[in-house]
Amino acid sequence: MPKKIFFTPGPSALYFTVEEHLKQAMRDQVMEINHRSSQAEDYFRTAVDNLKSLMSIPEDYSIFFLSSATEIWERQLQNLVVENSFHYTFGAFSNRFFNFAVTNGFSAKQESANFGELPNTSPDLIPNDTELIGVTLNETSTGVSFPVEDIYKIRAQHPEKLIAVDGVSAFPSIDLDFSKIDSAYFSVQKCFGLPAGLGVWVVSPKAMAAAEAKLKSGRTIGTYQALPNLFKNAQKAQTTFTANVLGIYLLSKVSADMLEKGIDVIRRETSYKAALLNHMVDSHPNLEHFVSDRSVRSKTVTVANTVGDSNEILNKLSKKGFVLGNGYGEYKGKQIRIASFPTHSKEQMELLVDVINDII
Amino acid sequence: MPKKIFFTPGPSALYFTVEEHLKQAMRDQVMEINHRSSQAEDYFRTAVDNLKSLMSIPEDYSIFFLSSATEIWERQLQNLVVENSFHYTFGAFSNRFFNFAVTNGFSAKQESANFGELPNTSPDLIPNDTELIGVTLNETSTGVSFPVEDIYKIRAQHPEKLIAVDGVSAFPSIDLDFSKIDSAYFSVQKCFGLPAGLGVWVVSPKAMAAAEAKLKSGRTIGTYQALPNLFKNAQKAQTTFTANVLGIYLLSKVSADMLEKGIDVIRRETSYKAALLNHMVDSHPNLEHFVSDRSVRSKTVTVANTVGDSNEILNKLSKKGFVLGNGYGEYKGKQIRIASFPTHSKEQMELLVDVINDII
Structure with missing residues (x-):
């Protein structure tokens, strides 16, 4: 597998x-x-x-x-x-x-x-x-x-x-x-x-x-x-x-x-990847930012409310090889959470965005 | 190496x-x-x-x-x-x-x-x-x-x-x-x-x-x-x-x-290996049991006082590829401690005994 x-x-x-x-x-x-x-x-x-x-x-x-x-x-x-x-x-x-x-x-x-x-x-x-x-x-x-x-x-x-x-x-x-x-x-x-x-x-x-x-x-x-x-x-x-x-x-x-690699590079990439994810959520008809105040949105963990059961979305993505986080606690089934950590390359993040746009 | x-x-x-x-x-x-x-x-x-x-x-x-x-x-x-x-x-x-x-x-x-x-x-x-x-x-x-x-x-x-x-x-x-x-x-x-x-x-x-x-x-x-x-x-x-x-x-x-493997086999082997180590200490002119009462001697950790600095003995053994424990705390330099755990095979233990008899 x-x-x-x-x-x-x-x-x-x-x-x-x-x-x-x-x-x-x-x-x-x-x-x-x-x-x-x-x-x-x-x-x-x-x-x-x-x-x-x-x-x-x-x-x-x-x-x-x-x-x-x-x-x-x-x-x-x-x-x-x-x-x-x-x-x-x-x-x-x-x-x-x-x-x-x-x-x-x-x-x-x-x-x-x-x-x-x-x-x-x-x-x-x-x-x-x-x-x-x-x-x-x-x-x-x-x-x-x-x-x-x-x-x-x-x-x-x-x-x-x-x-x-x-x-x-x-x-x-x-x-x-x-x-x-x-x-x-x-x-x-x-x-x-x-x-x-x-x-x-x-x-x-x-x-x-x-x-x-x-x-x-x-x-x-x-x-x-x-x-x-x-x-x-x-x-x-x-x-x-x-x-x-x-x-x-x-x-x-x-x-x-x-x-x-350099901490500056890691942090620049973090900002780039966060912008990418935020834009995806902004422009997606079936996703909505959980954190409405953009000035306090995390650069490493993006949380979006989903239209419909998020479990279904997560299952579809998992079948394609992408494992994302579910909503935490009472938000389980209502949100997806996406980590953007140093190991996640810009290319992987771009690919993920494409797949999400494709699937949801 | x-x-x-x-x-x-x-x-x-x-x-x-x-x-x-x-x-x-x-x-x-x-x-x-x-x-x-x-x-x-x-x-x-x-x-x-x-x-x-x-x-x-x-x-x-x-x-x-x-x-x-x-x-x-x-x-x-x-x-x-x-x-x-x-x-x-x-x-x-x-x-x-x-x-x-x-x-x-x-x-x-x-x-x-x-x-x-x-x-x-x-x-x-x-x-x-x-x-x-x-x-x-x-x-x-x-x-x-x-x-x-x-x-x-x-x-x-x-x-x-x-x-x-x-x-x-x-x-x-x-x-x-x-x-x-x-x-x-x-x-x-x-x-x-x-x-x-x-x-x-x-x-x-x-x-x-x-x-x-x-x-x-x-x-x-x-x-x-x-x-x-x-x-x-x-x-x-x-x-x-x-x-x-x-x-x-x-x-x-x-x-x-x-x-x-079977817990009985593991425990039988533990007894055998302990007997082997105890016999080695008993019969070795430069080693002496730290635990004089044989009825309370551990089957998994054998401790022996050494004639001379145990660090030297341990160094020699380490060079041959056998890493043993030193005495604990104030006994450092005065003792060796030998673990006999399930992963240590009878053959490894017999080999160790030979090497110790050879080196000390």
Whole structure:
């Protein structure tokens, strides 16, 4: 059976070099070496260095490898919040992080919007006692993006608070000035095109200090994933547990490939592909943009309402070899979601547009 | 460069069928499919069914996939303990679980032994108010095993308490009657010969009820890894987060291979290989058993003190293509640790013994 192309918003198509790297990993016995060996430390160090170069992450920020972005929601609350968090909630994932805070007994406040819309991002709405502000750069469930300029305004008005940015399905395609935020995280099965099973956490010195302060005040900040422990291990280029070494190896390789291609090229292509998809939805009689405000439409995940059952459309496309995402949650059967990640070439996207125009 | 054979006690040699399964995974696009697709659910269901068959796990027990055994230490405390846990501590890993309990503010008690020895396993030592008893079936750091008969005695005397068994580097090689325990867990990079990045948690109905009761009493049992949430997702053959789908796929395949080989054969071979290694240590002038009581010597991890620096011995063996484990922690440079997992054939083990006798 010929392979299908996955345009699902994560897990998605593997980055086009992954299969070769996997074969090399078998030859180099990457899956058998000790996770505290110098070989594994090299993969860790290379992945960190490459990510810092690729996304211009400040040198004094730390990068840690955990199991998933979901885990990092929990670890952020555990390490960085004593009492008060504030969340912009406008889709399944931003809501879920907010709910984690509530369930864990924090006093969590939210500024909310309907699915498909952006909440009011005015920095005036953030209470003064807020310790951590949760921002979702790209709501994978709705295709709404949070403008980075609005993050910088929040920073300017609240310099002492911690800003935590969910970069899932955004990094590295979306440009963010990391010096203006304190915590950022993503999972690798989205824009990096890697097999699922690894979460990446970028932490500023200010956030590190917040965790230390919480610990010194006599509170618990967790065990093996407490930031001081993550930091101590990362100094040795090691994880805090027997992590997915293969995932770190593949990330070190794919980030190198992306550096070679150039982040500017990746981001230019992202804009081109988004324009292509937006134009297709605009001009198609049986599709309609879910996100009506074009200024907050995601460049990496395009969401369209369908006339008729979207399952039928998705089945037809799948038979042609194109796997797209369904609507999320209650939008299942009513929408299609299309990922436009770095591995999706302009040519593949043009082909997809033709096929969609042909089929729907 | 010819491939080396890893006899390290985890990560270790891949199960000998893993490379073929990985190639099939690429052809089947296992790393690209959605983790909530029916294809991924099939891998989940097959892995669960196979593990239950392989280790005779009762039908009404649940099996969940998390990120590591380290995570499961934390989740057990979060879900199953309100106040009091009790731990047999006799090596790095049993100590670490105990320390997790202390750091998280539980009232944790321990019955301790020096490295290389088994603690007093008398059920009389367990305080009446204990909720969870932590037993490490095989201390990977020392090569001491906890006799399963002693677990059954603890069960008989404390039928109402929860018994949690660390089966890392023991399952499925060591036979345990799961109906006599309530929680058991392992990571896949040991006896199952898989790439690291997956933890497996087996939970009894009684343990499930304990988590529900803790929740009902108004306490927090966590968020996405709370047992009721793990259970709800597992009913649909799904994980609670975007887990390592490739790991679950490979586990479904390798567990099938082990079923085909037969668990009795695997366990007979384990005994044979342990006898071979024990005899080698007994008869070698420059090696000495770390675990002097032969009745508690591990069948899967053999630990020997070396005359002279063990690093030199390990380097010589590595040059010949045999990678063994070093002593753990303060025993580094003083010991060698040899894994004898299902993927290690009798012939490989005989060859290793010859090479060791030749080199040391």
